Amino acid sequence: MFEDLQQVLTGRLVTPDDPDWEQVRRAWNLSVDQRPRAVVVAAGPSDVEHTVAYAGAHGLKVAPQAGGHGATRALDGTIVVRTDALDDIWIDSDARVARIGAGVRWGAVQTALDGTGLTGLPGSTGNISVVGFCTGGGSSWFSRPYGSGAASLRAAEIVDAAGERRWIDDASDADLMWALRGGGGNFGVVTAAEVDLHLAPAITGARLMFPIEQAEQVLTAYGKATQEAASQVTLWAYLVHYPDVPAVPEGVRGKSFCMVDGMTPYQPEALEAALSTVRAAGTPVSDTVQSLQPSGVGEFNSVPAPPQALSLITSTFDELTPDLICTLLEYCGQPSLIFQVQVRHLRASADAERPGVAATDPAAQYMLLAVSIVQDPQAIAVLQKFQEALTPWHAGDMSPTGLSAWGSLDDCYSPADLARLRDIKQRVDPDDTFVGNFRLP
Template identity: 40%
Template sequence: MNALNALRSAVRGRVLLPGDPGFDAARRPWNLAVEQPVAAVVEAAGAEDVAALVRHARSAGLSIATQPSGHGATGRTDGTILLRTGRLDGVEIDPAARRARVGAGVRSGRLQAAAAPHGLTGLPGSSPVVSVAGVALGGGLSWFGRAHGWVADGVTALDVVDADGRTRHVTADGDPDLFWALRGAGGDFAVVTGLELALHPAPRLFGGRMLWAAEHAAAVLDAFRRITAGAPGELTLWLDLLHFPGSDPLVAVDATYLGGEAEARDLLAPLDRLPRPLSDGRRTMAADELGAITAEPTDPGAGSSRAELLTRLDDAAAKNLLADPIAPLLSVQVRHLGGALARPSDSPHGALTEPYALYMFGVPSDPRTAEAITARQRALAEAVPVSGRKPFTFLNPAETAADAFAPEALARLRRVKEARDPHGVFRGTFPVRA
């Protein structure tokens, strides 16, 4: 306990130990279904604070688990110092170079808001409240991945604190192994305090959600399949089977198009030939309005998820997806991938050749419901053709890094870990040596 008490003099940021007021709230992850035991919580005041913390942890034989916003927690934090980097929140936009520099605590919506006035966009996902760094360090699937690849592909440099407590600027030329490992395998190798990433032109953007009663699910899925079979990289569609408590089942299609409304509506014409939707929220929008499409919760809550990558979405797979109600799940989402995501990538994930991703989500309100959710997810996964690997940022607490990476990539990641952090100062969300 002496080494933990000494944290208060080692860093400038707030330090919370068990028993302190606010400790339980500070250690709480985004997913409230995950119990996150930690020895201490440190809210870093800046990069120099991170360096001081790492030096202290190494000398005391302690380990550090980093979470900017609490997303992706697995509970594998027993005995660690939980590092919060939310105060590292600087954002700089270079419109001429189409480049952004962001601190590790910057959330996706904030980057989008800073880039949008310049007609530029980052590579945001469905939620504006996840950290840019957290998504990029996990590879990252975006609304615009079909046009521009993994979020990690756009990272050009990272500011880190290494296992010796030194601050470093990491690039592909200066340290190719560490640069490669950080852009997809999480925080197992260093603490990222900031990153530079490419921005992309988005002078015009069209998107939104169309919603139907579940009785039209087969027709909606058929239109989804026909559109995605020949969609250009600028167009992304996600299909959602939804069943919220106290309401009837629904089916939705979420869409974004990096271009004008006329072209988008032409590409999406099969949806307009379906029965009249309950709602149609498609419109021209700014790049910082993307979070409104799926309107995901912006406050922490309990959840249980499972993801798979589909090798195809043929007639049999479509039939099996719709064969039974999704309850007790709240949502079953099919994301169209392909495009630039299928191209070579110098990142641990490499090319994402599977054409669709399946994401299944439920709220485990009690043990019986939790078991039923897991069983329904398993049954759905067994009913469709899956490749067996998953995107790193879609892993759930029961899974490991081996579920995301090919054996060769995992072996290389373990070599990087052994070389850069042999004493285990850093404990990633999904440790590569687990």
């Protein structure tokens, strides 16, 4: 039924009849078995326009997707539009602005910023698309001093429900910009965007690794260090169990650690002050502090880039209490189906510069992510049991960043914000053509 669409595309249209369908349809997260009706591998923005116009005329739905991160089964039955080829990058160092295509990953932006004294807002991996990151909220190494990825979104080029491409910003459509800053792909296909860049004259990263047996005192010290840290310092803590497989470096293969990573875009002495509290809590088996170029930020904590099976849960809390530490160790202190639990210290202060559903300060001081990287049906059950055990400390909703594949925007936003998102959706997409990873409830 897609012959007419294929004739107007410069890129590829892939359907279940194609021999490479299984490869093309899959998400980055192999645990999500997304099953679209077709995939358009767009060669440029015009392919997106043609696809949206075709979908609207035939009562079909469109789901934008660059790298496949954050995928859910909400995309089943849609035409998935791959925007990877929209990879232009334009940097204005004086204005501190980057204009990027929808397929651009943070790693490419950061590499373009080497030597400029500026940084974007990459998170735990440079493999995430900038547009997906910002429209999903975006928790970065530099969110404490500079805010969320959503708040950094200045303007966007979108293909709207009529199949027309246009630039929008707060002056031209403030409500739609508010929705894009955390509402995901439910309102149009973003083909390009402008994002803020930030001062980073002396990026410094650090990793302290301790034997897992010292985790209780290290996490206690981490809690103290985060409460005392300067606003430009970010500290993340981990309980991690490396599998005993050849792909893992020999030095950590089959071993477990409690780790604390730290980063700052300037004033390395402020990072050192925070690290000293953690360092004194145990005996590090590795203690690394290094200067970084922007290109090194997204790969600093070595998150694997290749597609893999991954399941996760998230939670929030305000204080790393002794009882909470005991719960973390009960579920994650020994090797299990949970590969890693990560605690991120969130933004310190300051209001968002721009309005957006995910642009304001998080409601909680910390975000917790627990991850399984095995394709075992029991992994999700174990993660959900852990999430339930964290309920007594849950401190508020968060943006869709890190939301489980089975999660919902109900878990992220207030009833009032959800109602506003639905109103905007009805105005800009009354036929419900666009489907984001997490649909509006």
